[in-house]
Amino acid sequence: MKISDWTIDDSRARGCKRWGVYPSSTIDLTVAEMDFPVADPILNAVQDAVGRQAFGYPIPDADSTLPAVASRWLGAQGVSVPPQQVRLISDIIKGLTNAIRYFTAPGTPVAVITPTYSRFLDAVTAAERLIYQVPMTRTTDRYELDLDALENAFKNGSGSLILCNPVNPTGHVFTRSELTAISHLAERYRVRVFADEVHAPIRYGREFIPYSSVGSRAAEHSITFTSASKAWNIPGLRCAFIAFTNEADNRTWERIPRAAKGGISPLGMVATEAALTSGGPWLTEAIEVLRGNRDAMVDALGESGLGHIMIPPDATYLAWLDLREFELADAAEYLRDVAAVATTPGGEHGAAESGFVRVNFATPRDVLLEAVDRMTSALRATRPRGTILSEYEVASH
Template identity: 40%
Template sequence: MLIPDRHTLARRATEKWSLSDPEMLPMFVAESDFATHPEVAAAIADAVAREQFGYPVSGDPRLGEAYADFAATRYGWEVNPEWVFPIADVVRGLWMAVETFTAPGTAVAFATPAYPPFFTMGELTGRETVTVPMAGTRWDLAALEEAFTQARDRGTPVGALLLCHPHNPLGTAADTKTLRAIAELAARFGVRVISDEIHAPLVYGRPHIPAASVSDTAARVTVTLTAASKAWNVAGLKCAQLILSNPEDARVWAGRPAAYWEGYSILGYEASVAAYRADQSFLAEQLEYLEGNFDELERRLPQVAPGVRFHRPEATYVAWLDFRDTALGVDAARLLEEEAKVKCSDGRMFTGSEEGAGFVRMNLACARDTLALALDRIARLVEQHTTS
């Protein structure tokens, strides 16, 4: 797997590579360091050469067709190409899906820890927020049912369940049984499942299972959001996909104003078509390299930080690390950044509260020597705080 050196990566000048301290190892925001897929880079270069900088063409079928073929090949999911809609990004899609497919006066629910923008959806859409803790690394179906019941009984029923699948930051990839149970529960309570599947191409050992694919009920209640952003590292090109799985939702979406689909990038559109049409060996190589990084983390972490808790993810390139029982304690994220020069994401971002203190999310989509350097620095930091 080709990974540029850190000097070359710094020239990207993206959020990950714009830190003021040149000694800082950026292992926070979910950007990968892998070189861009040649077919994706070529598609972007061709569009630039054509000066393809105007407005995207409404109704262009290529992205829907490319994604439908990709989903059928990779996931065994039959998608109607006409029900694949380009949008600017998944976060915008969450907002639009809640507004479009749920009623005002309902609540938005999701499991914690959670992708940080989930915490903003209630405010953005004028709805209450209901949070339900995960049971370790799994969705707690009994707790979800209880939350739905309590919300209904107090007069603000849940209208949308935001599902992060695969889960960020835990890396959990739900199985068919769990997804069917979530869909049945949602249908019973009149809840729409808005499934963020942006990490779907990055599942280890088996194909991703789209939430909408597991049953007729799931197809009826689920709205799917995805993008090439994570697996092909093109988030800045701004083109995600909102995917519908029943004709009634397609009819409702068709009635939304143009502002609901305008805003995606024409370069992002071309890059996304190229990504979904490209040779999937790129994904296989990426997953193999990432598994090697997780092997290294799993091997070294107990010696580097005695007491740290880590559950190997089933998907994604992020690791959720619990430092609370180590010498770093609840200050782990700050100490890693300030003293070890390893910048990870603070766990409190994913809990919306102090319950996340002591947790960090580490991005492993990097060169193995970068990971080794980070672990060396963490080992020295833990040793210093153990003996001080």
């Protein structure tokens, strides 16, 4: 099936969280999942595994073919890691929670660059640590890392940094100079860097530099987390991997109790292997559809006079809308109630982010444009802060 032939009814029929929570009149642009059909090679591999009743416990990493496949795939994008140092885990957040628990000094806070994926904040809490939020700075056309704020986080005792690259929710792709600056600071303050690079395959032309590739020290002090779940839209299949670019970390991983590492699905393993070996053509098609959606959204916002609320993302299928100029106590709630469009509240992505909402634009183009139209109408109905009232409005107040 062509990606553009997929409909919302097809997504609803999946019976998953996406399109399964809000009333049918609401356009749901929340959960980061694509309203796209799954790539044929993945579907075939999973159907074959279902036919073989591959419902047992998964084969251990060392006996599976997936680490070698993942090592080659990671190598092609610049992460140099031998197969025996690619370890499987059910999902990134579980891997990250383990990393905080077992690879940092007990009790040390965790620095997180915000806005960020909400579950990172949960992962820190699940590991019973404090979060040190490091907000990025917004200029008119991009987000920038605040190195002084990051250094403060390290000076104040953070033992690790969660680096999401590309960033969920802004789509920012960190530059080599930003990553190098982070690595110098991490080295100076002896901080571990946990790099989540799951969104890297979905980019619109911007070069991607893996954190572990910026220098040998960066490779040693970092651990990289990724999976096929975002780029190929299979998060429910429960399979992710961790690239230990430091051999000693791989040995530490061996010692972590198995109870903390289980939950990988054999179906996820075959799906992931199919994605990494044969999912390229589907991904190329998906990126083109997503690029079209992103550009159509930017154009539609521009035509309604609100082009400035969205900095076009260089990666991901997420748009981060800056609604601070509107007088809204809770922008996501307002859009849900007035425009019947569900978005993710900015506050979930960091303490400094209320006034923003995150929009998933991986949905059929007509649905996306309908949502943008509903949102812009609702936003125009609010009074922007600092508007000069006309004589008539002053008189009638």
